[in-house]
Structure formats: structure tokens, C-alpha cells
Amino acid sequence: MSSRPYVLLSVAMSLDGYIDDASAERLLLSNAEDLARVDEVRAGVDAILVGANTVRSDNPRLVLREPRLREQRRARGDHPDPIKVTITGSGDLDPQANFFQLGESPKIVYALSSTVSTVAARLGTLADVVDAGDPLDVPKMLEDLASRGVRRLMVEGGGAIHTLFLAAGFVDELHVVVAPLFVADERAPRFVNPGAFPVTARMTLAEVRQIGDCALLRYLSGEADA
Ligand SMILES: NC(=O)c1ccc[n+]([C@@H]2O[C@H](COP(=O)([O-])OP(=O)(O)OC[C@H]3O[C@@H](n4cnc5c(N)ncnc54)[C@H](OP(=O)(O)O)[C@@H]3O)[C@@H](O)[C@H]2O)c1
Numbered sequence: 001m002s003s004r005p006y007v008l009l010s011v012a013m014s015l016d017g018y019i020d021d022a023s024a025e026r027l028l029l030s031n032a033e034d035l036a037r038v039d040e041v042r043a044g045v046d047a048i049l050v051g052a053n054t055v056r057s058d059n060p061r062l063v064l065r066e067p068r069l070r071e072q073r074r075a076r077g078d079h080p081d082p083i084k085v086t087i088t089g090s091g092d093l094d095p096q097a098n099f100f101q102l103g104e105s106p107k108i109v110y111a112l113s114s115t116v117s118t119v120a121a122r123l124g125t126l127a128d129v130v131d132a133g134d135p136l137d138v139p140k141m142l143e144d145l146a147s148r149g150v151r152r153l154m155v156e157g158g159g160a161i162h163t164l165f166l167a168a169g170f171v172d173e174l175h176v177v178v179a180p181l182f183v184a185d186e187r188a189p190r191f192v193n194p195g196a197f198p199v200t201a202r203m204t205l206a207e208v209r210q211i212g213d214c215a216l217l218r219y220l221s222g223e224a225d226a
Contacts, residue, residue: 004142005153008045009165010038010175012214013191018183019159026058029179031212036066041175043069045082045152047108047145051161052088055099062156063103079105083150087136087161091115093123100126108148110141138168159189167197174203174219177211 012029013019021027030038042048048062063081064070070080081103086093087110093100100107100123110132111119120129132141145153155165165171176191207218 003146004139004170005046005146005150006172007142007153007155007165007170008041008173008175009155009162009171010041010177011157011162011191012177012179014179014181014183016182016184017191018185018188019157019191020189021183022185022187024057027183029181030177030214031179033212034177034214034216037211037216039065039069042082042154043073045154046078046150047083047085047152048154048156049085049087049161050099050156051158052086052090052093053160054156054158055086055093055097057158059098060156061098061102081105082154083108083148085110085145085153087132087141087164088112088115088119089136091119091122093119095123095126108145110136110144112136136164138164138170142170159191159193162191163193163196166192172221173206174217174221176217176219178215178217180213 011019014029043064050060050062054060062084074080083105084099084103084107086099089112091111093109107127109119109123109127109129111129113131113134116129116131123129130144155161202223203219203221204224205217206220209216
């Protein structure tokens, strides 16, 4: 098996590159049709990764919505939902969060060495807590996921996590959904945090699709042949 999974990074953003607004409520950026598409994409991966801040602020469920997709996964011997993965430095994760409470698939937490024992004690049997080094070693984390049978990993944000994966050069495919609105608030989180890495190489635009009032741009890593 490959030493790292194929990494698909997925994001919905405003026309000005924000992934939420600055309020406590999550801003709905995409639409029902796109949420159904995301459900299908999720059904095709082995694991979904979000940052600890997204677990805290959005309390996402990260389980498949469509029963047919769960049945299809079961029929091919997979977990009915993709494995859930998160990353934390602070260890501030609530065992009651939907991330840990919902779905039948395993949950994995990559924690910095300094917090791993505290997080493991707090979460008990709810998650497998793995020492991710200090600083966090992304290649090692991806190797660990591959050793657990994860061949396709979907990275769903937020901004710090997008930035981490893009800066490390570990994104094979990028799905950007552009919603027809502006946020225009510097306090709001952005798709990628500015200044975190130098300008990257060009990617290949593989698809442009209209999804209701949104646009999906699908990119593959690397430049297309001229
Ligand atoms: N539109 C979209 O597609 C989309 C998708 C997901 C989320 N969002 C939005 O994104 C926002 C959250 O984004 P965010 O950037 O604040 O947070 P985030 O990326 O969800 O999570 C960041 C957290 O992950 C942990 N982390 C990240 N890199 C790490 C490293 N190298 N070492 C150790 N820990 C690390 C830290 O957790 P600790 O703090 O525990 O140390 C850090 O605070 C929310 O507003 C959410 O609604 C939007």
C-alpha cells in the first residue's frame, strides 16, 4: 500500500475567499444540491479530516446523510461512514461533540505529544488518540492513516487545516465551491491563511460545474501539459 493516502481537499467559500463569517453561527455557503454532492464524495473516501476548531465551532456530524450510500459501503465491506479524523494541539475536545457521538466508524485524534495522554484520558474509548509529534509531523500522520487502510482522505477544513495540507504539498485534488455572496469581514476565516506559504505551483483545472447558484471548480495537483 502507498505510504500516504490520496488527499482530496474540499472547501466552500464566498466570492471573496472566506469560509465562514465572523458570527458564532455557521454561515451556509453552498446549497442543498451541493450538500448532496458532498455526501457522494464523502461516500467514496475512507476518512474525513477536520481541524479541532471546526469540531468545536461547527459541531459537524460528518456521517453520510443518504442511507443508500451507507448501504453501498456496507455491501463492499467498508464502515458505513468514513473514519473521522481530527488534529489538536490544545487537546480541547468535548467527548459529547457530534464528531465523537455520531456514526459507527472509528474516530482518530492526532494530538501533539504534550497533550496526547490528557486527550486520551478525556476521550476514553470514543477515539484512538495518536501521538502526532511536536511539532505535528504531517507525513508521519499520513503514513499512520495509510497503515490503517486509509487510501483516500478527504480534508474538509477549516482554514488552518487547508493551509497545513497545502503548505506541506500533500493535496492531490481540490474541490472549491464558490458561493454567490461576499463576506467582506477581515475577522472571518479564510480558505487559506495569508503568508503561511509561498506561491505554489499551478494546478490543473479538471472540471467546472454549475451546481444551482454555486460553481464547483475541481483541480488536480500539477500543471497540465502545455
Ligand atoms: N466552508 C467550508 O468549507 C468550511 C469547512 C470547515 C470549516 N469551516 C470553517 O472554518 C472555521 C474554522 O477554521 P480554523 O482555521 O479556525 O480552524 P480549523 O482548521 O478547523 O482547526 C484548527 C485547529 O486544528 C489544530 N491544528 C491545526 N494545525 C495544527 C498543527 N500543526 N499542530 C497541532 N494542532 C493543529 C489546532 O487545534 P487546537 O486549537 O485544539 O490546538 C487548531 O486550532 C470555522 O468558522 C468553520 O465554520 C468552513
